[in-house]
Amino acid sequence: MELEGIDEMIELSKENHAHVLPLLKNLAYEPVFAYSVIERNQSGKVFVDHNENPTCSLIINSYGQYLLVKSGDNEYFMSEVVDFLLNDQNHSKYYDLYASTPELLFQISESLAGKTVLLHRSSFTFDLSKFQHLKKPNALQEQFVMKQMDKALFDKYKNEMDASYDSLWSSSQQFADRGFGYCLVMDDDFASVCNSYFVGGGYADIDIVTVDEYQNKGLATLTGVAFIEHCLNHNLVPNYNCDAGNERSIQLAKKLGFVKKYDFPMLWWHQDQRIISDYLKRFNYSNHSSE
Known part of the structure; x- marks a missing residue:
């Protein structure tokens, strides 16, 4: 997957993926797709604000599962994440965006209004x-x-x-x-x-x-x-x-x-609006845009 508009964020080398593990503690659900990237079981990329002790990270699984996590405030990093998400060239056909907290997801959803739809997942x-x-x-x-x-x-x-x-x-x-x-x-x-x-x-x-x-x-x-x-x-x-x-x-x-x-909430983008519409009807969503 070719990434555009994201060159200001730091991509961790595969050997340093584990640097983001502290940011994944105490989540309300298990982001197995993110762990799969970190452990190099499946392909993906890890972007951070700092190499050694990152406070923000965007973990991307090549399947289209994205996880945004942060422990501090970094407005510049967040703006880069928004730019990346808004650029369709960065995504194959769709992406599922998860966040470490609902508050973080809703914060970024304001910048993606009209671009994504808000879904809810049940974890067990x-x-x-x-x-x-x-x-x-x-x-x-x-x-x-x-x-x-x-x-x-x-x-x-x-x-x-x-x-x-x-x-x-x-x-x-x-x-x-x-x-x-x-x-x-x-x-x-x-x-x-x-x-x-x-x-x-x-x-x-x-x-x-x-x-x-x-x-x-x-x-x-x-x-x-x-x-x-x-x-x-x-x-x-x-x-x-x-x-x-x-x-x-x-x-x-x-x-x-x-x-x-x-x-827990997540944001979904798909290049085919008909697929979105059919999905929302199938699972009884009344809201067709991000909140």
Whole structure:
């Protein structure tokens, strides 16, 4: 991703990404995508106001997830962030902007009015005891086979179901090395898939997709369970968040042993206004601009 209008901010070398970790403490949610950049599990950039002891940072995951964090006031840095966000050339197709506090997000939203829309996300904490006591669906019908995602399955999934995984993981090898997932297949076709969106900070973000014709059969629960068991066997904490208006996803989270913790705001820009409009209608947003 080529960045324009951001040359006044300091880009940390990959070896110094950890300098921003103190700014990520005590957030109300886990910014796993930011940790994935810091730990170099997934590609991205880290911009700061000072090399050694930064007080402000913009962490950019190449997938389009941005995190703005700060512990002090730096108006110049903030103005540079605004300039960067307002320049469409800096973004592939969209960005999701998260901030360390709602106050910081609303502060920057004033400069992005008319450019972004305000969304709300629900974050969850994983409750091991609830997971251990969940009622798993009935045994799989014979035609379904559970498989761990390998490089070939990853490429098949990227090509057939979600092309955005091309920017999420730079290659099938990187996914095999740093990510993981499980899928239920029927006759070599995907029925339900649970992949890691981001891995970092000791967490793994969950992404579950079930093909329409196989929904309401408990398949998402089964792939989710396989994913969570993998996390538990590899010292990772499963992490779940979704749009606050996505009731089906919220119910699935609870079914898998997650407890809703917090709703937090974010700003979303997309180059295609129709996609924004459809999303806002789908999840019952009445507000179509940033506040």
